[in-house]
Amino acid sequence: MFNEHGIGAVGFGDLAKRMGVGRATFYHYVADREDLIFRCYQRSCEAETERLDLASEAPTGLPQVLAFMELSLSAEAEQTAVIVDTSVLGDAHRTIIERAQRRNYDRLAAMIGAGIDAGNIRPCDEQLIARILPSIILFARMSGRWLPGRPGAADPEAVVDFIANGSAARRDTDIRVYKNADDFARITLADFGDRKISDLKMEQILMKGSWLINRHGVANVSLEDVAGAMGATRGTVYHYFSDREDLVRKCLERSFEIYDAFVDYAAAHGRNGLEKAAIVSHLNTQAMAGSLQPVAGWMGLDALSQASQKHVTKRLREVLARTEAFAEEGMADGSRRRHDHKAVTVARAGAYLWIPKWIGDIEQPSPHRIADEVVALFNLGLAAG
Template identity: 55%
Template sequence: MARSGQMTESQWGSRMTKKAQAKFDRSTTKVCNSSRKVSRQESILTAAVAMFNEQGIGPTGLADLAERMGVGRATIYHYIADREDLIYRCFKRSCDADSARIEAAAAQQPGLDRILGYVRDSLDLEAEQTAIVADTSYLTGERREEIDIIRRRNYDALAQLIAEGVESGTIRSCDETIIARVLASMVVFLRMSPRWVGEGRNVKNIDVILETTAYGAASDRSADFSLLQSAETFSRIRVEEFGKQSIANMRVEQILMVGSQLINRHGVDNVSLEDIASAMGATRGAVYHYFSNKEDLVVRCMERGYELYDAFITFANEHGRNGLEKSAIISHLNTQALVGPLQPLVGWLGLDVLSPSLRRKNKQRLRDLLKRSDNIAAEGILDGSRRNFDYQAITVARAGAYLWIPKWISQIEDSRPHYVADEIVSLFNKGLAT
């Protein structure tokens, strides 16, 4: 018999059961709350990814995101610390997804099919749900370093798969470090291009992209191509005269060249006129003497880029013997220019900061350039130098191959402009298959 004030065994067991139940209930509530928080975070990231991919990171703010989701800004800030935190989380999720695609490819037998599988998976519907990591300059400090490290690791892992394919005999000899970056750039641009290239262009013709990655565009894959012409001969800086106007023109061209280089590396949003002046060792006033504001500089950098691209196409039409060779000349000169100091502005990545009217105007200029490239591709099919397939997706993919060259060229051991251009043109003409 229990003494007065003491609990019986059954009472003690009942109390312990109640304590355990309460602890379980608290634990379950905590897990549920945590699960709801993760779920809401995921919905925020999903909505942010869609906006980033549709209109670019620059124009997208947390207020825009809250409006799209139909919630208050306070709700966003409950789950996301700030705008940079949002960008970081979206980028991290995308980089991890890319790592998973490379790991899935690595699980297959060494060879070309691994690379084609990676390209296919990178263009599928699941990949569309991840952010396009076009520019890590939106991040600072450790966050930026972390994303850059993951991207570099993914590049190196993809390059390793290509090198193993060469060893297996199913991929021709090539510079795997360059090809890995070019393939990744082409895939990214194919995903982001629909908002610029207009309707009616099937940029997601995955079959033809895989076919061209494997076998190239040339009807005769054994035909060699070489170009001695240097892109630097197209520079607008001339020392033929030393009048005041000539010196002023040279100064403007120098500012546009340095501005284009910085924007190509760091993105339009992350470069100011002060940054350009500092890179040139000039004063802020020296730059403002020629440019009224940042938009004025960007527009004139774009115009300079269009003139260079037009000059490359004109040169190709004058010196190419057939459609395939003309396309190769354009690709070679574009690559040389973006590897070297000439660097025309990558116009596709600067449109987001322009006013609506200027954006429409520049979109049309870019579409005109694509159309000229389309015409040369069609010419190659007619003269038999190029294989007959839907070239419109390939025209866009080729444009994407150049975009990130200034961002990764410092990671390449042999970064001579002609060498890099030869590798890229060989990919376009011959593909990767032996």
């Protein structure tokens, strides 16, 4: 139910109704709602460890990594909760889950490193890739919530093939992106003098609110939290936003403006379909790893009203359709190999969404360096040669 509806939308009453039992039954097994979330997340970490154990039985390197991907996209894996947000947990529970996640990241990184040493995985930053792959897996599993009627969105075979071989038609493809995502900030030094103070303050609040939402989740961010993070008064934020939904809605609209700008830039400057998609991926990664911080739109919809959810879902589909068009263009012009581009386009989005949650674990987390790794993975996959 957490995976289907979001943590914030599921309580004991909903679970009791789904299972056909009384609410009091749950208190025999779990102390409260947080304890339930913790136990679901703990089981998710244990299940991932079990999948790593099973994958380690495959030959060293790439076969192990691909086996882990296959197991993680299986129907059995879907019976565990996607760990979207640990901020709902108290300090003790959160520490346990985050330590377990890091242990699993380290094991996957070791598999990737062993593959590099064995020569069946191309040179890459194993710590980054070990965080990007689980993010792709989790989003592929979640995508059905926002893309009903598209069963291919979580096609395991297509996603595993993509991770192994990438999208580029030629292995010698080398796409470099030098554009800085911060150039797409809605308020820049160039137009600073032309903007009203109210516009500047609004943008400051939206940037800080977006950063907090990406890091902690919509359900765990209030207008008071935004004011505190800015060092502003509560009244300052309430002057611009009536409530949390108003803040989230405007953060999302800002994000869509940024995403559209990325796609427009790629359409104007990319030489072929593969390069256009790579530009969008690079800019999206930079934005999530850097200061621009558009809200990861797929992640916060549960806290919105039904009307707002419908509008945001429509905008998300529009952005997705534009990026899918680049994939189709690439297959038509020969720059991209033919594969299930719809499944791959959705899975790719997962690489960006969790960046604000794990970037603190990375030494020298340069947005451009992280974006280079993401684009190389998307174009070439992990296979060496």
